[in-house]
Amino acid sequence: MRASGKNKVIITCAVTGSVHTPTMSEYLPVTPDQIAEQAIEAAQAGAAVLHLHARNPVDGSPTPSPAIFDRFVPRIAEATDAIINITTGGSTRMTLEERLAYPMAAKPELCSLNMGSMNFSFHRAARGITSWKHAWEQPYVEGSEALIFRNTFADIGHILRLLGDEHGTRFEFECYDVGHLYNLAHFVDEGLVRGPIFLQCVLGILGGLNADPENLMLMRSTADRLFGRQNYEFSVLGAGRHQMSLITMGAIMGGHVRVGLEDSLFLGPGVLAPSCAAQVLKIRRILEELSLEIATPEEARAILTTKGADKVSFNG
Structure with a gap:
């Protein structure tokens, strides 16, 4: 039974992220038009939450620019009733101030929040690629081996106070390892996190737990011990082929699910996903075959207790 007493599954779609590059898939959305179109299609396919990053429209590189976000987020908000979830993670190459620039301007219903500093490497994705579309891609991917994603306890506390306490934003707490659950429990104890907790279990990133079924069970049982199953909502993200x-x-x-081209470029073995919506439709079909119901955006708002779309004003 879900913490909220509801039995519907929230589908989150992470549209573009900051890991994959244009060379890896022709379908990866990078321009404002492409990101808006794919997000809207994903919502129409059944995604109740849209998790958004921005890209430089010239070369597809990750950017924290509020001006770029403003070229697609208002369009998505106008065309759908999905919950818009803005990243506070950005990329390993962005400062905390850069990562918070658009969330602070937009004050959305939901933001992602990585629950700790960690090695976050995707350098192996460069293997086998001999020709790159843009000069930034190869050093960006290969260089991830030498970088750390930073979110100290001070950083996390700052984000929780600034966006959560002051502006009513709720969070998708991204936990890549068991230690991140304990970090989250610390902030619960400190009174900076109040339930229901939206816990996103992220498995399959080099630097975090591998995408083994046993690790998913470990994350679930640990969260039960730390928070009590009635006090949190559990969602799962499997990176790449997982x-x-x-x-x-x-x-x-008993969890919710996350798909999207941020997390995997594929629809099946060796088959690139032609869109985020294709992944949403696939998991929706699987869930419905299992007799699981899909949450609407309004049902997702009730489950996650967000402040509501009427409390957000995106500027185009």
């Missing part, structure tokens, strides 16, 4: 199988397992365990 996407569909792991999130299906998570849904069977």
